[in-house]
Amino acid sequence: MLTNFFSLNGIPSEVSNKTDFINIVMAEDEIINIIYRPDILKPKKDHPRIKIERKSFTNVSFSKTILKNIDFTSCHFEDCLFIGTKFDNCKFRQCTFQNVNTHEINIKNTYINPESFINNFEKSDIKKSNIAVHLFQQLLNNSRDEEQSDFARISNYYFKTWQGRLSRSKFHHKKPYPITRTEFYMEFLPNYLNRKVFGYGLRLRNFTYTFAVFFCISFITNWINWKDYGMHQKDFAIDSFCPITFDFKANLYYTLDVMTQLVDSQFQPSSDYGMTMLTLQGITGFVLFSFLITVLINRFVK
Secondary structure (H helix, E strand, O other): OOOOOOOOOOOOEEEOOOOHHHHHHHOOEEEEEEEEEEOOEEEOOOOEEEEEEEEEEEEOOOOOOOOOEEEEEEEEOOEEEEOOOOOEOEEEEEOEEOOEEEOOEEEOOOOOOOOOOOOOOOOHHHHHHHHHHHHHHHHHHHHHHHOHHHHHHHHHHHHHHHHHHHHHHHHHHOOOOOOHHHHHHHHHHHHHHHHHHHHOOOHHHHHHHHHHHHHHHHHHHHHHHHOOOEEEEEEOOOOOOOOOOOOOHHHHHHHHHEEEEEOOOEEEEOOOOOOOOOOOHHHHHHHHHHHHHHHHHHEEEH
């Protein structure tokens, strides 16, 4: 763990030219306590790319360096500095990052899975929210430019997640600037509810959990209040129908009808209370399926 997030631990060695650094990388599996000083790290003219595989970088600084035409495969970066670093036409395959400072990083024309950075920041360390927001914004822009739709969806989710934590940092720690209590609630609460309930329209499992909860609530509500709905049948008889006595199948048909409109239960409430509950559940189902359409578009169309 970096004692100071903006500087390496201890007294690391300085490497002043890329040849020496490449020799170190090729000779060692663990690259530790190094500051790379040149402005750029790229292959020689007679080699199209530098390929680095199964290496561990710990307490290494690439700050203010352009990494160009480099392929990292199964590499791990921990307690490293990428402050002002630019990834240009690089590839990061099966790489992981942990406690890496990516302040003002720039990512262009690069293949990199944003899930590599999921564990880079502690969720509770909201003071680093502005750094995380910038990182996932860069990953989002890069993914869109490279037409990597799955990576763009993941980047967007974590970008919005860290925006919510950034609101907490502004309010509780006054970083990067202070906001009022009203501004905090206006920023944080919609973000938090959208993430928990709908997954920002980017995660199908959030919608699935939310729909299951609301469906169960509606099913139980209809079960408890069935006899107060004044139910009657519309066009033809259903075997399980009884306007007074609760029936599991009848309630299942009715709740599916109200929440999804995919089933015609042939049940119609006649009391004002029954119509009120039908309306509320119908609106809830409409809102939920509107978000489902958004999720499906984000997942399968973009």
